[in-house]
Amino acid sequence: MNQHRTYFEDLPNELFGIIFEYLAPHDLLRGFKKLNLRFQSILIQQPLSLPNNRSMSYKLYCNYLTKIIPRYISQIVYLHLSERRAPHAVQQFIDEVPLDSQFWPALKAVTTEDVPRDVFETLLADCSFLMNIQSLTLDSGFQLYHCDEYDECDDFGTVIPILNSLPELRSLYLRIVNRPVIYVNSTPNELSSRMDIHQHLQILSINDCSRELLVELLNNGYLPQLRQLHVSITSHKHSDMSIDPPNPIPLKQVFAPELRQVNIKLFTGVTWFLIYFEDLQRHSQLDCFNLSGHVRFTNNSNFPRVAALQRWLTLTKSNIFQFRMKLGVDYNLGAQSVLEDMCAEYRRATGDEYSAGYGNIDIRYPEMSFSYPPVKDDNIADEPVVMNEGEDNSTSSDNNISDEPVVMDVDESNSTTSDEWFRGEP
Structure with missing residues (x-):
């Protein structure tokens, strides 16, 4: 019987293109560059990505930046620029490329x-080569060598220059150092007034975003095409975990007409976010709304009762809407009964004994149906929240929100530093 053998070189060029996408450029070029004319012609058209340098020697990474990239510069589709274990490498790249x-x-x-x-800042100021990029990731988080250098710049001073400088961005991922909101020479309104409307951004992920910045970006319609929002809101002081922020002015649907997915990590203010996004829920716009993090109960906690949450969830007419509230919980001294009563109410409403207890609240909708009509809460209005005239519920005041680091012992599952959350993955 004759057997037909297929050799590696018999594969079509299209398959080689797919295979080559999985190879680092130095491996690809070293293995195929001078093999024959056919592979040389494939390599000339092959998109190249500079991977991260975590498994590279310093010498190899610098060789990438100063030798391989200049030679194949027109084929580079992705750059990973890092000085992690590679001091001065990016500056060398700027000087020579x-x-x-x-x-x-x-x-x-x-x-x-x-x-x-x-x-x-040099890359951003001389951003000619960045002008047409569609995705930018800035990672200057904790445990990185240069993280302290970003302390002087609050989130306004980081986000707004990036968005103004890179008008073609579709996605922006920021892992920045937890810091208080500091407005050195400008107020938040003055900073936001310098921002242009960004017509293309669809995904925004910030692992430490102040409420002030969130409100300014969304309330003023600066991001009309935004579809996915992933933010972590943290508190600077340990005591702030026990203080609920004042109720916000709700975001109007017209200012965020494309927003479909919202993922929030928080350490206080569950009710704040339900109120803030209520108009989008009423317009059946949201497809996914996730709350995670850690909250602390006090005798005056403003945590949503079952009636309030059920009313918010059922505002939408969408058949695909998904909601999850997965929170680590504890309590201040004297507030144990408050937490126990709240958890008992949620267990009765969902019929799931594991949905709420000390240490954890995990509510999913529509997987969990509210199996009985909850008792009407007289404090919950059937109409949208309307602020009283003159009541100071704005979140743009420095006195309302503090965005400094939280020092606490919480489960790592609720950490704000996971790559899954940073990229908006479930």
């Missing part, structure tokens, strides 16, 4: 990891 956009026709995405602040 042309940054004019005409040399970077294929570049679509850039990640900067543990890059000195002045170097990042």
Whole structure:
């Protein structure tokens, strides 16, 4: 019997293109560059991605930045620029590689990891080669060598210059150091007034976002195409976990007409976010709404009762809406009964004994149906929340919100530093 053998070189060019996507550029070029004319022609058209340098030697990474990239600059679609275990490497890249956009026709995405602040600002200021990128990741979080250099810049001073400088962005991922909201020479309103309307951003992920910035970006319609929002709201002081923020002015649907997915990590203010996004829920706009993090109960906690949450959930007419509230919980001294009563109410309403208890509240909708009509809460209005005239419920005041780090012992499952949350994954 004759057997037909298929050899590696018999594969079509299209398959080689797919295979080559899984190879690092130095492996790809070293293995196929001078093999024959056919592979040389494939390599000339092959998109190249500079991977992260975590498993590279310093010498290899610098060789990438100063030798491989200049030679194949027109084929680079993704850059990972990092000085993690590679001091001065990105500065060397800036000094030796042309940054004019005409040399970077294929570049679509850039990640900067543990890059000195002045170097990042140089990249942003001389952003010709970044002008047409569609995705940017800035990672200057905790445990990185240069994280302290970003302390002087609050989230307004980080986000707004990026959005103004890169008008073609579709996605922006920021892992920044937890810091208080500091407005050195400007108020939040003055900073936001310098922002242009961004017509293309669809995904925004910030692992430490102040409520002030969130409100300014959404309430003023600066992000009309935003579809996915992933933010972590933290408190600076340990005591702030016990203080609920004043109720916000609800976001009007007309200012965020495309927003479909919302993922919030928080340490206080569950009710704040339900009120803030209520108009979008009433317009059946949201497809997914997730709350996670950790909350502390006090005798005056404003945690939503079952009646309030049920009313909010059933505002929508969408058949695909999904909701999850997964929170670690504890209580201040003297507030144990408050937490126990709240958990008992949720267990009765869902018919699930594991849905709420000390240490955890996990509510899913529509998987969990409210199996009995909850007792009417006289404090819950059937109409939208309307602020009294003159009542100070604005979140733009520095006195209302503090965004400094939380020092606490919480389950790592609720950490705000996971890559899954950062990328908006469930």
